[in-house]
Amino acid sequence: MDSEIIGIFDRVIRENRKLLTVYEAKLAISFYGLSVTEMGLARDLDEALEIAHKIGFPVVLKIVSPDIVHKTDVGGVILNIKNEEELEKAYQKMMKVVKGNVPNARIDGILVEEMLKPSVEVIIGGMRDRQFGPVVIFGLGGIFVEVFKDISYGIAPLVREEALDMIKNTRAYKILKGYRGKGPYDVDAIADLMVKTSNFIWTFREYIAEMDLNPVFVYEKGVKIADARIVCERENRL
Ligand SMILES: Nc1ncnc2c1ncn2[C@@H]1O[C@H](COP(=O)(O)OP(=O)(O)OP(=O)(O)O)[C@@H](O)[C@H]1O
Numbered sequence: 678m679d680s681e682i683i684g685i686f687d688r689v690i691r692e693n694r695k696l697l698t699v700y701e702a703k704l705a706i707s708f709y710g711l712s713v714t715e716m717g718l719a720r721d722l723d724e725a726l727e728i729a730h731k732i733g734f735p736v737v738l739k740i741v742s743p744d745i746v747h748k749t750d751v752g753g754v755i756l757n758i759k760n761e762e763e764l765e766k767a768y769q770k771m772m773k774v775v776k777g778n779v780p781n782a783r784i785d786g787i788l789v790e791e792m793l794k795p796s797v798e799v800i801i802g803g804m805r806d807r808q809f810g811p812v813v814i815f816g817l818g819g820i821f822v823e824v825f826k827d828i829s830y831g832i833a834p835l836v837r838e839e840a841l842d843m844i845k846n847t848r849a850y851k852i853l854k855g856y857r858g859k860g861p862y863d864v865d866a867i868a869d870l871m872v873k874t875s876n877f878i879w880t881f882r883e884y885i886a887e888m889d890l891n892p893v894f895v896y897e898k899g900v901k902i903a904d905a906r907i908v909c910e911r912e913n914r915l
């Protein structure tokens with residue numbers, strides 16, 4: 678398991694890159710046992726159709742490129758594709774629009790993944806800190822992070838109790854506990870994912886400069902990672 682993950686990081690370094698593609702990032706964390714969407718990388722429309730049938734409709738398409746950080750901004754995310762005809766249209770449209778927006782971007786293909794049911798979305802992130810080593814952050818997605826800066830921090834590797842405290846230390850915890858007949862959501866599963874993420878960052882700390890799982894969908898039972906970003910940069914050890 679670790680050797681497959683290191684294989685991904687080594688290839689990124691060999692190719693003089695820093696940013697893992699969404700496919701590489703989700704593959705690496707799934708090798709580590711983190712709960713990601715079902716997915717497959719399609720190099721052409723036929724492969725996309727095959728993967729979609731294996732997963733089952735509705736599906737989501739995402740552009741896979743080492744040169745594109747924000748996929749949505751360039752037309753690189755299409756949600757809720759319900760059948761073959763929609764898939765064909767979406768696939769062709771995405772290729773055309775993305776190539777129009779970023780003509781020089783290298784395109785590895787298009788990721789086909791399961792469409793997740795709407796729910797509460799959280800962010801789990803991490804970064805290498807000069808003083809503390811790898812740190813982990815937690816917050817609820819959307820305006821909670823962007824507007825309210827409602828984020829809590831911890832130092833990797835986290836134990837379960839620390840992860841739970843980090844969740845409880847955000848104002849967003851109220852929402853996770855349940856409100857207006859919605860929830861409660863699976864806080865234990867979030868804590869588990871935070872512990873695993875912190876172990877991942879700790880284990881591969883020589884490689885990982887930054888990572889975020891954003892968004893992670895949280896349900897009444899279980900969690901699933903929809904998007905992952907990992908920046909790989911070999912640490913210079915003195
Ligand atoms: N598999 C999925 N099922 C359902 N919704 C999804 C799925 N993947 C993504 N989304 C929704 O689409 C949004 C954008 O997707 P994603 O994060 O992959 O793209 P992005 O371009 O990296 O976005 P950002 O730049 O904001 O991080 C997500 O915040 C989420 O709400």
Ligand SMILES: [Mg+2]
Binds near residue numbers: 892905
């Ligand atoms: Mg994202």
